[in-house]
Structures are given as structure tokens and as C-alpha cells.
Amino acid sequence: MSKLAKYRLIGFAAAIVLFLVDQAMKRYVTDTLAMKRGDVVELLPFFDFRLTYNFGVSLGMFQADSMEMRWILVGVTSLIALVVTVWMLREKALGEIVGLSLILGGALGNIKDRYELGYVIDYADLHFGEFRPFLIFNIADAAITIGVLIILARAFFVRDKEATPEHKSAPGAAES
Numbered sequence: 001m002s003k004l005a006k007y008r009l010i011g012f013a014a015a016i017v018l019f020l021v022d023q024a025m026k027r028y029v030t031d032t033l034a035m036k037r038g039d040v041v042e043l044l045p046f047f048d049f050r051l052t053y054n055f056g057v058s059l060g061m062f063q064a065d066s067m068e069m070r071w072i073l074v075g076v077t078s079l080i081a082l083v084v085t086v087w088m089l090r091e092k093a094l095g096e097i098v099g100l101s102l103i104l105g106g107a108l109g110n111i112k113d114r115y116e117l118g119y120v121i122d123y124a125d126l127h128f129g130e131f132r133p134f135l136i137f138n139i140a141d142a143a144i145t146i147g148v149l150i151i152l153a154r155a156f157f158v159r160d161k162e163a164t165p166e167h168k169s170a171p172g173a174a175e176s
Contacts, residue, residue: 014101064114078111088101
């Protein structure tokens with residue numbers, strides 16, 4: 001198996017594991033803890049489980065307040081997951097593949113919720129007193145955010161060898 005094939009296999013395996021962990025955690029909160037919407041379980045002075053349903057997408061935007069909007073969101077997020085999958089299949093760098101796998105696994109977890117329930121289950125509430133640096137989120141949301149940050153950081157700070165001047169000259173070209 002080539003190194004590139006191993007990278008892609010790692011990426012897809014990571015996306016599947018992330019999807020399964022996300023779904024297991026959501027089931028733990030809703031089934032094992034039997035939490036209902038609005039319930040709070042205090043875990044740490046700065047972190048609680050606070051069950052809520054997200055009918056929108058990032059930051060609660062684009063609320064799916066109708067059946068049509070729900071299916072539009074399922075379709076749009078599924079299309080994004082497909083684009084990420086194709087991008088992952090074309091990518092050669094492990095760093096980008098890891099970032100994309102986080103985005104893909106998280107997207108699949110939230111798509112499954114929206115498809116089956118009509119909303120995404122959110123439960124993680126990080127807070128410092130009344131200050132909340134994030135809205136209530138889930139593992140899928142965190143993975144998507146981290147994946148996007150990895151892709152952005154690599155785009156801004158990591159240069160490919162192909163982009164360096166010594167690799168740009170054509171084979172056999174005279175050096176000046």
C-alpha cells in the first residue's frame with residue numbers, strides 16, 4: 001500500500017471513529033443520562049451538560065423551522081460532506097487529510113441527527129461564570145471547528161516543497 005493510500009485510509013478511519021464517538025456521546029446524554037431539552041448536569045465549575053436542540057447550522061443561523069428547510073439543510077450539509085470527501089481523495093498531505101477527516105466525521109454526525117430528528121443534539125456547555133465563549137456544542141461541532149482551523153493554519157503557515165524556487169524549474173532547465 002502506498003503512503004498516500006495509507007494517509008487516506010487513516011483519514012477515512014478517523015472520520016468513521018469520530019462519527020461513532022459523536023453518536024455514542026449523544027446517546028449517552030439523551031438515553032443513559034435521560035436528559036430532556038433544557039436539563040443541566042453540572043460536571044465541572046466551567047463545564048456542564050446542557051441539552052439543547054439546534055434547528056439551525058453554525059451559530060444557530062439558518063433555522064430549519066419548516067420541513068422544507070430541514071431537508072434543504074440536510075441536502076446542503078450532505079453536499080458539503082461530499083465536497084470534503086472528494087477533496088480528501090485528492091489531497092496528498094497528511095495534515096490536510098487529518099483536518100478534512102475531522103470536518104467529514106463531524107459533518108456526518110450532525111447530518112445523521114438532522115436527518116433522523118430534524119435537529120442536531122447539542123450538550124457541551126463551556127462557561128466561565130456567565131461568560132460563554134461558545135454556544136452549546138457537541139463533539140461533531142468541535143471536530144469541524146478544529147478541522148477548519150487545521151486547514152486554515154496549514155494554508156497560512158505550511159509551504160509545500162513544490163512551491164519552493166528550487167523545485168519550480170523544469171527538469172533539465174539551466175540553472176542561472
